[in-house]
Amino acid sequence: MAVTWYPGHMHKAQKQIKEVMPQVDLVIEVMDARIPFSSENPAVKTLRGPRPCLKVLNKSDLADPVITTQWLNYYSQQEGVRALALNTTRKGEARKILNLCREMVPLRAQRGEPVRTMIMGIPNVGKSTLINALAGRAIAKVGDEPAVTKQQQRISLGNGIVLSDTPGILWPRMENENSGYRLAVTGAIKNAAISFEDVALYAVEFLLQHYPEALKSRYRLEELPIAAMDFLEVIGRKRGCLRAGGVLDLHKVSEILLKELRSGKLGGVSLETPAVFDEEKVTERPSESV
Ligand SMILES: Nc1nc2c(ncn2[C@@H]2O[C@H](COP(=O)(O)OP(=O)(O)O)[C@@H](O)[C@H]2O)c(=O)[nH]1
Ligand SMILES: [Mg+2]
The missing domain is CATH 3.40.50.300 (P-loop containing nucleotide triphosphate hydrolases)
Known part of the structure; x- marks a missing residue:
């Protein structure tokens, strides 16, 4: 859809x-x-x-x-x-x-x-x-x-x-780039303008910062890499998302991560708190006139 x-x-x-x-x-x-x-x-x-x-x-x-x-x-x-x-x-x-x-x-x-x-x-x-x-x-x-x-x-x-x-x-x-990513992370929009891999990287960056324990327990890791790409590399290898020559299949691992996140396998994850109004200083545009 x-x-x-x-x-x-x-x-x-x-x-x-x-x-x-x-x-x-x-x-x-x-x-x-x-x-x-x-x-x-x-x-x-x-x-x-x-x-x-x-x-x-x-x-x-x-x-x-x-x-x-x-x-x-x-x-x-x-x-x-x-x-x-x-x-x-x-x-x-x-x-x-x-x-x-x-x-x-x-x-x-x-x-x-x-x-x-x-x-x-x-x-x-x-x-x-x-x-x-x-x-x-x-x-x-x-x-x-x-x-x-x-x-x-x-x-x-x-x-x-x-x-x-x-x-x-x-x-x-639509006026806010972060909203675009977060809508894509939840699966609300399938926006061709944001690649699947970019959505997964955005999600991992957020999870590393806000839900590190959920990542550790889901993927059985004692330590977490600092960078989102390194994290995808680690779980990609664990899950066998590799192409010829042992190269990471970034698309496949992105798909796995997003599917698991969206279906609740990482537990309850919220991407926004009410502080978002201050943090992102959004200008409300209540309606376009009809
Ligand atoms: N986990 C979960 N999934 C839901 C819930 N409500 C709806 N869904 C799923 O969300 C997807 C979109 O639902 P739909 O009713 O078509 O959304 P609409 O586009 O707003 O009409 C479907 O796959 C639903 O099964 C809910 O409370 N929890
Ligand atoms: Mg509907």
Whole structure:
């Protein structure tokens, strides 16, 4: 799945979301718990206006629980925002959000009117998986994004909640080079502009600095090399990623490292903490005008 966002795509996505927003009471923004900053789209704030927003830090099974707690505290201080960590692939877990949805829009619930919710988020964060888990049946295709948003259908989730079956698909942060790498490390973007080997090197550099123990235990090493390339060389040899003449197959070892990281074999790893806002001094660009 590769989604490339051009200004035309962004314009269209925003326009579609704006059109349905008057019939929405609550926005459920799905983000990747490993990279909440890079998987959040600041335009959501503008698009939702005064509506409350439930931020779902999804794939929390792959994230560092200590850092996920920091993010939950960070978001819960924002006006109109509640946040919760989820592992949508675990049976029964997704429906935990229903009570929270009702609580967040008390007036609708009091009047006996359904709370109308809509899921939004960048590609690959788990929107379709969440829709299916909430609905209890396969409505949205997982791992695939429709090029054109189809007609919205409302599905009743029980408990006084209805959900649009079509998520609002937004673009990932693109103004920041680190975000590009981190989105690629998690597999959210398969950007041909960043080679596989470069993504693996970025990941190893980060892991050497922040999760050295995870690397040592996964690859049974007592000492870690200082340089990322040396590390890939060491595990490449251990795993037999060699070409003729004993030359390291960098592509193969990169593939192994990223696959293991993405599937949680190194334990919970988070690539961003709330300090990222200060560290990277990003300028928020909440929305492009439509
Ligand atoms: N480990 C893990 N994987 C998840 C979770 N939620 C979704 N996924 C996986 O993430 C991938 C993308 O999910 P999908 O629902 O298609 O994302 P969408 O593009 O936002 O609709 C799929 O392979 C899902 O199985 C989760 O909570 N934990
Ligand atoms: Mg989807």
